Amino acid sequence: MKPKRILLLAALLLLAAAVAGVAQPRLARTATTPSDRTITVTGNGTSTTVPDTASFAFGVTTTSTDAKDALARNSTAAAGVIAALKAAGVADADLQTSGVSLSPQTSPDGTRITGYTASDSVTASMALAKAGSAVDAAVNAGADTVSGPSLTVADQSALYRQALKLAVADAKTKAQALADAAGGQLGDVQSIQEGGGAPVPLPFSSKGVADSTPIEPGTQQITANVSVTYALS
Numbered sequence: 001m002k003p004k005r006i007l008l009l010a011a012l013l014l015l016a017a018a019v020a021g022v023a024q025p026r027l028a029r030t031a032t033t034p035s036d037r038t039i040t041v042t043g044n045g046t047s048t049t050v051p052d053t054a055s056f057a058f059g060v061t062t063t064s065t066d067a068k069d070a071l072a073r074n075s076t077a078a079a080g081v082i083a084a085l086k087a088a089g090v091a092d093a094d095l096q097t098s099g100v101s102l103s104p105q106t107s108p109d110g111t112r113i114t115g116y117t118a119s120d121s122v123t124a125s126m127a128l129a130k131a132g133s134a135v136d137a138a139v140n141a142g143a144d145t146v147s148g149p150s151l152t153v154a155d156q157s158a159l160y161r162q163a164l165k166l167a168v169a170d171a172k173t174k175a176q177a178l179a180d181a182a183g184g185q186l187g188d189v190q191s192i193q194e195g196g197g198a199p200v201p202l203p204f205s206s207k208g209v210a211d212s213t214p215i216e217p218g219t220q221q222i223t224a225n226v227s228v229t230y231a232l233s
Contacts, residue, residue: 037232038190039178043171045163045224049153051217054131056148057098058085058138059121063105070118071102077142078120084141085124088134094125121145132212149215156222163224164194171228179232187231195225 058081062074082095099121104113126134128151135146153159172186179186 037184038229039175039186039232040227040229041171041174041178042195043167043169043174043226043228045166045168045170045226047159047163047166047222048219049159049222050219051151051153052128053125053152053154054128054149054215055123055125055152056131056135056138056146056150057121057123058143059099059119059145060142061117061119061144063115063117065115067102067104067116067118070116074118074120078122080141081138081143082122084137085122085126085134088126088137089130090124090126090134096123097121098123128215128217131215135213135215151217151220153220153222159222160224163222164226167195167224167226168192168228171226172230175228175230179230182232185233187233190229190231192229193227195227 060074060077060081062070062077064070064073078097085095086092097120099119102116102118105115105117106112107114124134124138131149139146176186
């Protein structure tokens with residue numbers, strides 16, 4: 001091989017090595033990502049509403065010296081209560097039998113059975129405007145126990161979604177305040193996690209329905225919580 005060709009080849013090899021030596025650190029610097037900076041905050045949102053639905057549990061109890069007689073008479077009484085609730089405007093879909101029981105009664109010393117007690121219970125949900133008259137109708141028909149009300153909102157999902165939006169807005173406000181205090185710029189949302197909440201009753205004064213058991217609706221707060229992480233630059 002001629003000397004000129006050998007020198008040219010050597011020069012090319014040296015140039016390739018130099019380029020590789022310069023390029024390698026540059027590639028390493030390109031692959032390196034700066035440390036992530038984030039802000040994580042909790043946002044809270046609340047929707048306040050007036051309950052429009054009431055739920056009650058109604059029960060009837062019958063005693064007899066004969067088990068079959070106690071159960072039969074109690075079943076008749078329970079059917080009368082259910083019929084009265086339907087007549088008061090409670091829909092079939094909103095009535096549910098929640099318990100049927102039959103138990104013996106014994107003498108004080110427990111040595112003999114003196115009779116039997118049968119009981120039936122039914123839960124009913126109705127519009128709040130019908131609640132007072134429904135309670136009266138059930139008791140007039142023979143219900144001897146009443147428990148409730150459990151007050152709710154028919155469309156809780158819509159109110160909860162509203163509370164979620166308020167919670168996200170609250171989170172952004174907090175994050176912006178933190179970013180400003182830190183001298184940074186608030187970036188995009190990196191992650192968001194939903195919390196939750198249950199309806200919370202609040203005192204409220206309203207006029208009861210005349211000539212029926214008064215049912216005060218009060219107000220309820222439906223809350224939502226979110227945890228949001230923002231980028232910070």
